Amino acid sequence: MLSGVLGADAATKMFFGTNLKDFLVGGLGGIPNPTSGGTYSQAITLPELFGYVTSNVNTGGVGNYGIVSGSNLGQMIMANVQQNFLGSAVQFGVAAAIPKILTKTGVSRNANKLLRGFGLSGVIQL
DSSP states (O other), rough: OOOHHHHHHHHHHHHHHHHHHHHHOOOOGGOTTTSSSOOOOOOOOHHHHSSSOOOOOOOOOOOOOOOOTTHHHHHHHHHHHHHHHHHHHHHHHHHHHHHHHHHTTTTHHHHHHHHHHOOTTTTTTO
């Protein structure tokens, strides 16, 4: 589960320019959009993509909501990939290595023994 969350976070950083939490809830419920603050960046959130909050993404419809002049969704994603590729690639590597590290060090085996002791081995396993 940890490696999955790290992988999803790396993907949202690389393609959408923000972390997983801000990508999922950015702009909803009074939580400020990670791109707000006077200057607009290439960050894109899920609520923006579905049109629930004022968007940085120019969908070609009801106007430009503050994206970089001349940019569209594809250009913003490409800018994010170019800007965040190295950091996200390292995070993908760490996410892929975590299960192997846990197995080699015996952490998963000991955690499974502990879960078995609590009767949770049929529900959760590492």
